[in-house]
Amino acid sequence: MTQITVGIVGYGNLGRGVEKAIRQNPDFTLAAVFTRREPQGVTASVPVLHISEAEKYKGTIDVMILCGGSATDLPEQGPYFAKMFSTVDSYDTHALIPDYFAKVDAVATENGHVSVISTGWDPGLFSLNRMLAEAILPEGKEYTFWGRGVSQGHSDAIRRVEGVKNGVQYTIPVEDAVAKVRAGENPQLTTRDKHLRDCYVVAEEGADLARIEQEIVQMPNYFSDYDTTVNFITEEELKDKHSTMPHGGTVLRSGRTGENSTQIIEFGLKLDSNPEFTASVLVAYARAAYKLAKQNQAGAKTVFDIPFGLLSPKSAEQLRKELL
């Protein structure tokens, strides 16, 4: 079996998820973890090194799996690592993807590496399914529902409210809306019709709970357009019941063909661990990046550019025989 040697850049939830995913894929070898922090403080199953030492691994590491955030890490690390290695990342600032693509593409092309950007599940698998469904059913309507799952951005927003010690926010799809789409009714849905927001909040002692609830529920951009529920709980209960990171969602396209046939395509995820799943997608695309680089391809690639067969450790013959 071909061995693909990879490194992990960034060792938060996603990076740790990649380390676990690699254990499930015997064609991968993890060489090292690279961190911006002081490496002495970090323990992993392989050597942990400062990010500045990565260049010593040029020619040894086939693909660098970039696990940093989209706000500040990846805009810098994407082009930096594409100079030295083939890379995979989960850059997810939708509006800035064309710009990020151009920057990474220039460096990767010049240096003969393959950089798969913006993979994971959204962007990533959800994007693929939206595109596929639109190509097959050009006359139709697309719906995306997210959840039930923890939204990091909304949880952060709660924690910024005065008097809030800790909090977690769940995005929940409105079941009735999903059912209408599945039934082919093609409903017009407002923001409020599609998702609920459910908040579990630990307040500081003596805080004004009514005020906190009002501030959350009325917060523009984050909550004011939704039906939001605020539940006050103890720090202990938060830790016991709300410390995992489930997520998921559904992409549906309801289209028409012929005279009046309704055709529905649905793709859904139900994830106990959002970072572990995203990590598993990154590892499969790292395999594709490796194979594309072996074919002497270079430049930035997205999920739209990559044949599915390259994601699998199986050969094309095996795939045709076993999975077609």
Add this chain to the structure above:
Amino acid sequence: MTQITVGIVGYGNLGRGVEKAIRQNPDFTLAAVFTRREPQGVTASVPVLHISEAEKYKGTIDVMILCGGSATDLPEQGPYFAKMFSTVDSYDTHALIPDYFAKVDAVATENGHVSVISTGWDPGLFSLNRMLAEAILPEGKEYTFWGRGVSQGHSDAIRRVEGVKNGVQYTIPVEDAVAKVRAGENPQLTTRDKHLRDCYVVAEEGADLARIEQEIVQMPNYFSDYDTTVNFITEEELKDKHSTMPHGGTVLRSGRTGENSTQIIEFGLKLDSNPEFTASVLVAYARAAYKLAKQNQAGAKTVFDIPFGLLSPKSAEQLRKELL
């Protein structure tokens, strides 16, 4: 917009579905329909010609969309047309796909054409999703449920029973089994646990209904391993209520990552018209065949070999901007 000129070979339900699908895709032009029958008897929106006249269209038609059956038509027509044109087909005899691939590949490669074989939804989109889910979640279990939908093979089997004038069979997934898989229970399911078979039968006058029912229910390979219901109805009711061809199904993978996180990937179709949907998939892959041929690729390809982006009329830039 690039114009892709196509022909349809075989003008049954699938061929007519392709004709309708082309109307929804303004980058396609349908040049002609080719049939093995006497063309005078066939009316379409374009010239209908005998299959032997196809070679006159060499250089004019970019992609031939082969709509014949897998039993006898495609094993002959696949290699025959790959000599003259790029092609797309829905060859679905799973066990013989490697052999069919090899034959079409040899001819297509020699003649510089691209032949996409075995597309549609199963094989096709379902295969893609099984492969994707297995690559992302290597430790897991895959389930496929078909229906609710009309199975042509089982309907034919009913019609061969003595005393049966007409009949339609629906394959129905067992909801409780689907629910268990969705809940991450990883059940062990027998054939009987997964699907029901529901038959609507028109008997000849004076036929022994009890005997017909027994013969159907006990028929090996087709019905004996299932819970089967036989409903006797009139020819009129059959025509009124059972003359459309709905189908669909669900591919699920229930996997584990990390210590013990259950991760579920689901892909489902709910189709009012099975042939119209398969036709829509063929047209999208005809677009990919055209683009691959323009890139000077040649040979047989399957859904595993083709980047999703090629299925869309949109450019790579547009896809990144609008759909990633």
